[in-house]
Amino acid sequence: MSADSGRKGGHREAVRRAALAAAFTISGLLLGAGSQGDALAKDSPCLACHSVADAKSASGKSIAVDGAAFDKSVHGGLGLDCTACHSDVSPDKIPHAEKLKPVDCSTCHAEQVKQYAQTVHGLARKGGNTVAATCTDCHGKHDILRAADPASRTNHANLEKTCAGCHGNEQLVRQANLPGGNIASHFHDSIHAKILAGGPRAADAPTCTNCHGTHNIRDITDSASRVNRTHIPETCGGCHQAIYARFSKGQHGKLRNEGNPAAPVCSDCHTAHDIKRHDLPAFQTAVIEQCGNCHAERLSTYRDTFHGQVTKLGYVQVATCASCHSAHDMLPASNPASTISPENRINTCRKCHADMPANFASFNPHPDRHDKANDPLYWYAAKFMDWLLIGVFAFFGVHTVFWLARLWIDKFRPARNNPGSKP
């Protein structure tokens, strides 16, 4: 929108805007300041027909226009005539044709419309999708307000609702098979949406457009998209600068910068829309599973320990992955700066287990009962216990089954052991 067009708008556009603004300002002055707003719509001959609230076209479609709303709109405020947009209508030939050309916003907003054509919405429209958002779906029609206006659909505080008009509309989500399903409901419970909902930081919290852009909303598979994997750390880092710097220094960030497509980006751990506060147990336990998506063996061995079992039960007062590895700037143990390097490991343990003796550093938080080569004693202990259990249960299993069988046989065939009866 305004910020976007300001950045991306072409020189010609700027000149045209300036000229328009000057022209309207002058005409406004001539008409008399203060009376500018109610000057035009009321006097428009178009409203002779279109101001009737239940006015309908021959096809039954409402043709009503709220003149007052138009006067309050950015276009009304600039004093535009109806014909500025409905260019195929001539005030001299009324009534006009039943079917009019679609309004072409690019007449004035050429740069935005050009950008829009390449967006996921624009491309869907081009591909025949009739419900993909077009200019009016976000901006409105006759009541378009500047984004800075708190009542505007495109105001920062209202965008969540505007996007949710489609992306939170179950019927439309199904009909158009919108990616991610009812995304609005996911976003609505996120930490971003909660801050956005009110309070002193609401204006700083990101809404849909802060990540996705405005007139340049592109599909995540589009490499030019702000939410394409390759750009996500920069998109998030726009606000989370300190985290971005740590992420870039860590192993994940390094791999990503080397172009490794498997390297995780912010959304892999934090999700794209549901993003939760990092100190919530639900997030901390969920993110462990995210680590396991790549580090499956590490997760499995972690789950064999007290730490892993307690977190699996939903409690996070014990170590999660990030407790030892750190959350964003994790480094391999071979790096001396790593929290799990041999030099630093005991201090990492002591973050929770204060005063833990140095001996304790040989504790393995990821013991692997199948890894004889690296941990033979643990392997032998596991094997011993396996065979002890198998042995005891096998012997007493057989013992119990045979005993029970004998007791039942004797119960239902009491003559069998009775010397007095025939065998």
Add this chain to the structure above:
Amino acid sequence: MTTAQAASAATGAPGGGRWYRRFTPAERVLHVLLMLTFVGCALSGLPLIFANRPWAVVLAHLLGGFQSAGAMHRVCAAVMIGVFLIHILLVAARALVTQNLLGVVWGPDSLVPQWQDAKDICNHFKWFIGLGPRPQFDRWTYWEKFDYWAVFWGMAIIGGSGLLLWFPFFFGKLLPGWVFNIAGLVHGEEALLAVGFIFTVHFFNGHLRPGKFPMDTVVFTGRISEHEMKSERAVEYDRLAAGRALAAKEAAPPTTASRLFGWVVGGAALALGIVVILLIVYSVLF
């Protein structure tokens, strides 16, 4: 002894016949405490082993979270260790008072495995498969001795590893960190063994098998009926009868209170144990 007699002994009316003392009051109390603390440790510990199962999450929450479950686990463990130590002291005291150490470590009143136990196992299996008569036992059968020594083994393995895990700061000064890995491993595995064994084999041998079903209250009342003694422990009965020691063992019939206590508290433990074992079997198999 015919099976018909055994069957009638099973349903045996407690009203008729003589009763003999099998467990001392101290032994009965210790068994109740052992039983309660065992169930307590099992309920508070199993959620960890089966943390990936919804029932474990529910159980952990029912116990007030992992921290209160951990407190319950430690309290039960401490009492259980106390029970074990008191038992050792009582056995030692008996050996001293009676001046009969040999009787504690050998002979029919001893729980130490003996040659006769090996023969009993063979004869029992022979009977199972129809190759011999039902064997009769002395005071302690081989499966009872196994249960008894399993507690010693469990105390060493679970108790030892549990103390290590309970006091890592203290033991961490003496032992390297990898010992705690092994302690964690064997604590859980041995716990599965103990829980799996007690809630299936011990329950079957002691309570659930036809003839005892649904439960035997002898460990709560301390009294065994003459009928049952003759039908299952005829060796002991004949031995005592021959030596005139039988009369000394005769006791009043079990009190209603002790029987009721056995049925309610023992029955609750039995029911809980069966629920737990069903959950474990389900979790292991599916």
